[in-house]
Amino acid sequence: MPNLPFRSLAGHLIRRTLGLALCCMVAVFVVQVGIMLQHQRKEFERLADEIAKTSVPLLSVSLWDIELRAVQQQVAMMAERPEVGYVMLTVGTGQQFQAGNAALQPESSSLRIAIPAPQGKSVIAELRLWPNPQFAIDEMVHTAWTVLAGYGVFTVLICSLIAYLLRRELQIPLQRLAQFASELTPQTLVQPLALDRPRRIHTDEIDLVAHGFSKLQNGLRTHIANLDKMVAERTQQLEALAEANHVLSITDPLTGCFNRRTLEPRLLEEIERAHRYQRPFSVICLDLDHFKQINDSYGHAAGDAVLCATADHLRNATRFRLDWTVRLGGEEFLIVLPETVLATALQNAERLRQLLQAEPVWFEGQRIDLTASFGVAQWQYDQASAELVQLADSLLYQAKAAGRNCIFPQLPAIE
Numbered sequence: 001m002p003n004l005p006f007r008s009l010a011g012h013l014i015r016r017t018l019g020l021a022l023c024c025m026v027a028v029f030v031v032q033v034g035i036m037l038q039h040q041r042k043e044f045e046r047l048a049d050e051i052a053k054t055s056v057p058l059l060s061v062s063l064w065d066i067e068l069r070a071v072q073q074q075v076a077m078m079a080e081r082p083e084v085g086y087v088m089l090t091v092g093t094g095q096q097f098q099a100g101n102a103a104l105q106p107e108s109s110s111l112r113i114a115i116p117a118p119q120g121k122s123v124i125a126e127l128r129l130w131p132n133p134q135f136a137i138d139e140m141v142h143t144a145w146t147v148l149a150g151y152g153v154f155t156v157l158i159c160s161l162i163a164y165l166l167r168r169e170l171q172i173p174l175q176r177l178a179q180f181a182s183e184l185t186p187q188t189l190v191q192p193l194a195l196d197r198p199r200r201i202h203t204d205e206i207d208l209v210a211h212g213f214s215k216l217q218n219g220l221r222t223h224i225a226n227l228d229k230m231v232a233e234r235t236q237q238l239e240a241l242a243e244a245n246h247v248l249s250i251t252d253p254l255t256g257c258f259n260r261r262t263l264e265p266r267l268l269e270e271i272e273r274a275h276r277y278q279r280p281f282s283v284i285c286l287d288l289d290h291f292k293q294i295n296d297s298y299g300h301a302a303g304d305a306v307l308c309a310t311a312d313h314l315r316n317a318t319r320f321r322l323d324w325t326v327r328l329g330g331e332e333f334l335i336v337l338p339e340t341v342l343a344t345a346l347q348n349a350e351r352l353r354q355l356l357q358a359e360p361v362w363f364e365g366q367r368i369d370l371t372a373s374f375g376v377a378q379w380q381y382d383q384a385s386a387e388l389v390q391l392a393d394s395l396l397y398q399a400k401a402a403g404r405n406c407i408f409p410q411l412p413a414i415e
């Protein structure tokens with residue numbers, strides 16, 4: 001939002017309406033004054049006509065009869081009319097009769113009425129009438145007050161009504177809308193927008209904005225739900241990939257046994273457990289006999305099949321999820337037997353030896369007989385993992401040297 005001072009839309013519209021109403025009022029007043037001035041001039045002319053009709057014959061007779069008092073009285077009566085400011089009657093002899101405010105005489109224009117003789121057409125005097133400016137001013141002030149009072153009341157009523165409608169129909173709903181939008185968070189997106197407007201039989205722009213807002217909310221909700229679903233799917237895929245990656249990193253791709261890299265950390269865990277609980281464990285190291293000949297005679301693929309079959313035998317003949325097998329390299333494997341003493345490990349090795357010998361591998365219709373040599377050792381207290389593996393390996397090679405297809409156990413320690 002731009003960093004500008006806040007100005008209420010409704011307040012602004014009301015101020016504008018009020019300003020416009022005042023301008024209209026001044027214009028109406030000026031027009032009214034113009035009309036009134038014109039009306040006053042006409043009224044004054046009408047008055048002069050009336051005087052010409054009613055007072056001039058009397059004046060004519062009074063002048064003709066030289067009744068100067070009556071003449072002066074009639075002039076004074078004329079000057080008493082509120083519209084008339086000053087009256088001057090000039091007789092042909094030069095004699096003058098005056099009444100009213102003499103100060104008005106030189107400035108303002110006057111109406112002249114010729115006074116004829118009672119019989120005949122000769123003019124015996126001239127009557128001049130000056131309008132009363134104070135009367136005009138009073139009229140103007142009166143008009144001003146009328147306009148001001150009437151128009152002012154009307155303006156105040158209209159502005160109040162507009163202000164009430166603007167506040168109810170525009171300001172309050174817009175303020176609620178703005179507050180709702182500013183307080184909205186992804187968690188409160190389901191919250192419906194309630195403007196609490198009075199019941200109406202029509203819709204307006206505010207309804208359109210509210211409807212658009214609801215549509216936007218729904219759209220955002222759907223979008224967020226889709227995003228959540230997509231994130232969950234991607235997370236699941238990533239977890240599966242990470243798991244597959246982990247399995248790949250710790251297993252031998254050909255046989256599915258643990259790879260050499262995994263031996264060291266897993267064996268350390270085994271030693272730690274054996275240490276902590278004072279429990280035994282043993283290892284069997286085995287190597288297929290004359291494997292090179294198998295490769296040479298039946299081909300490398302046959303050699304791979306033999307390795308896979310051997311790994312399956314080792315897995316099937318040992319305890320599930322307890323014993324574990326590592327392919328040390330080539331055709332050499334190491335089986336770790338937790339909770340197993342040497343004698344039991346030897347029994348296991350013998351069972352495996354017999355199994356491998358008894359179960360030939362069939363590859364592309366060809367029978368491949370197998371034998372393997374074994375070295376078996378039990379972990380000794382404080383023995384390092386490398387030492388244990390080395391011992392089992394050396395026992396295995398002693399078995400090889402002794403003619404293969406046999407088992408060499410760890411010799412008992414000489415006291």
Ligand SMILES: Nc1nc2c(ncn2[C@@H]2O[C@H](COP(=O)(O)OP(=O)(O)OP(=O)(O)O)[C@@H](O)[C@H]2O)c(=O)[nH]1
Nearest residue numbers: 287288289290291292293295300301303304330331
């Ligand atoms: N098919 C196949 N052959 C392998 C693999 N890894 C190693 N070899 C072969 O295994 C053979 C091992 O031969 P040697 O080390 O001489 O052992 P051996 O022939 O079994 O002789 P002894 O162990 O003394 O009985 C070599 O020819 C390697 O090429 C493998 O993953 N697949």
